[in-house]
Amino acid sequence: MHAYVHIVDDDASFRTALERRLKLAGYRVVTYASARELLDQMPDDEEAGCIVLDVRIPGMSGPELQSRLNELESTLPIVFLTGHADTATTVQAIKAGAEDFxxxxxxxxxxxxxxxxxxxxxQLARGQRTRLDSLRALLARLTPRERQVFDLIVCGRINKQIAHELGTTERTIKAHRHQVMEKMQVQSLAELVSIAERLGTRQSGAELKA
Amino acid sequence: MHAYVHIVDDDASFRTALERRLKLAGYRVVTYASARELLDQMPDDEEAGCIVLDVRIPGMSGPELQSRLNELESTLPIVFLTGHADTATTVQAIKAGAEDFxxxxxxxxxxxxxxxxxxxxxQLARGQRTRLDSLRALLARLTPRERQVFDLIVCGRINKQIAHELGTTERTIKAHRHQVMEKMQVQSLAELVSIAERLGTRQSGAELKA
DNA sequence: GGCTCTCCTGTCCCATGGTACAATATGAAA
DNA sequence: TTTCATATTGTACCATGGGACAGGAGAGCC
Incomplete structure (x- = not known):
């Protein structure tokens, strides 16, 4: 509850009416008269919410704002509103991930x-992103060398092979491997591979020899 | 090349005109006068192609056919054609996976x-599905017991734990484990976990104790 | 110059995984 | 009954993973 609805519309009376209606429904509302205004304040993606967006607004159009927000990796879903919809715009908006039109x-x-x-x-997207972000944060804490070892481990290489490919000794790889498991907070190789798979960092094998 | 286009439209002259045009473009064309006709012949999902579908056709409508095809797990993309599009239908069709409207x-x-x-x-979807299907086929060849062992292995259990959970000895698990690696055609634990992750069969760990 | 961090290396020892070589039991199918 | 797949268990032996304990070299910072 108390999710934010961000309304972008150049019609002030419409904004006000909708704001009133949404507040009655239990939402917190922020209004903007233009795409620019929203981009300047950049709503917090961490707060549950969505954007209600008019297609035709002065300056940057609704779909333009949508693609800009996608570039900025905003996950706030967009509900488009428009006076007269043309099909191409509708299709494009939904394909670009709009929740509704x-x-x-x-x-x-x-x-x-x-x-x-x-x-x-x-809510769902945020939860998923949060989980992935925390995994990425763990991964980012690896030193360059540890990261190399990580990549080779999750490709199924054994210590001996890794040592050879990195031009060092098996003992050294053991040390790095230990650090990797420690820093990634996993107890088993299976968990490590699972993380690599979910983060999409895992190569299929031969690519790594280059 | 030589991809199939399946045209579903009740307007015979339109079908013929489009068929001619598409054949010139190098496509193989099959036409249907109704959704029923297409379902009866059920185009082969393995052949590259797509469906061109009129929204308003006698009997089952375009969107109804789309949802039916989704149930049947067809991956043939649909391009909708319509005289007058209403926004709700457009949005629904694209959300349900249509390629265009x-x-x-x-x-x-x-x-x-x-x-x-x-x-x-x-082409892309087919390739992905084919790869997943061949993995599923490998998995299906495991005996029930081997499948249990597989699930526990990819959750990071060690042989000793698996033996305890399945009420048998470590030696037995080694035998099953060997069979699993053999049948799944993998050389390392990493590959096995990767497969489990991609097939979505991997549980997060504690769930398996039940 | 100290201090910290990263990377590297070593030995000993034990736990775990994997394989070779064998063998038993059960139930279903031919 | 024979045959086959499945599930089971055993004894060795070796390879690999991983911990304990200990140390060195180079880079960057205060």
Whole structure:
């Protein structure tokens, strides 16, 4: 609860009306008159919420703002609102990950449903991203050498091979390997490989010889 | 090349015109007058291709056919065509995985582009599915006991623990483990875990004790 | 110059994984 | 009944992983 809805629309009276309606539904609301305004304040991605975005707004258009937000890796789902939708714009927006695309005038119940869905999706995405981020943070703490060893371990190389490929001794690899398991907070090789797979850092094998 | 385009439209003259145009573009074409017709013949998912689907057709509608195909786990991408698109239908179709949603009359170049994209996507999806299917086939060849051992191995259990959990001896587990590595055609634990991760069979650990 | 961090190296010892060589028991299928 | 797949167990032996204990070399910072 207390999720944020960010409304971007150049029609002040519409913003106000929608704001009132959403606050009654239990949402916290922030309004913006333009894409620029939203980008300047850049809503916090960590707070549950979503964006309600008019397609035609002065300056940067709705879809332009969407692609900009995608570049910035925002995961806030977008619910588009528009007076007259053309099909190409609709298709493009949904393909780019918009949660919904609605036409004005819109029944407020229907809009709220879309917003609820968007917020729920954001919760999920946020949870996943948080889990991945913490894994990435662990990985980032490895020294360059440890990272090399990590890559070779999760490809199934044994210590002897790793030592040979890195031009050092088996004993040294054991030391690095120990550090890797320690820093990645895992007790088994299986967990380590699982992490590598989820982070997409695992190469299929031969690529690493280059 | 020689990809199949499956056209579903109740307008015979439209079908014929489009068929001619697509054959010139190098496609193989199969036409259907209704959703039923396509379902009866059920296009082969293994052949590269896509479906061009009119939204409003007698009997089962385009979107209904789409959801039916999804249930049947078809991976053939769908390009929708329609006279007058309403936004809700468009959004729903794209969310359900349609490659595109175009309005008639449509420039044939534009349609061909959409079909090219759809076919390309199908190639990718097919490749991925084929790879996963062959892994699943390997997994299916494990005996029930071997499968239990597999699950525990990829969760990071050591032989001793597995033996205890399955109420047998370490030596027995070694035998099963050998069979598992053999049947799954892997040389290292890392590869085995990677497969489990990609097939989504890997539990996070504690769940398996139940 | 000290201090810290990274990277590197060594020996001893034990736990674990893997293999070769064998063998038994059970149930289903031919 | 014979045959086969499955599941089971055993004894060795060796390779690999990993911990305990100990130390050195080079780079960057205060």
């Amino acid at each position: 609605l036409t004005k005038p819109i029944a407020s119940d229907q809009l709220i449903e879309a917003i609820d869905r968007a917020v729920a999706r954001h | 175009l309005t008639k009359p449509i420039a044939s170049d534009q349609l061909i582009e959409a079909i090219d994209r759809a076919v390309a996507r199908h």
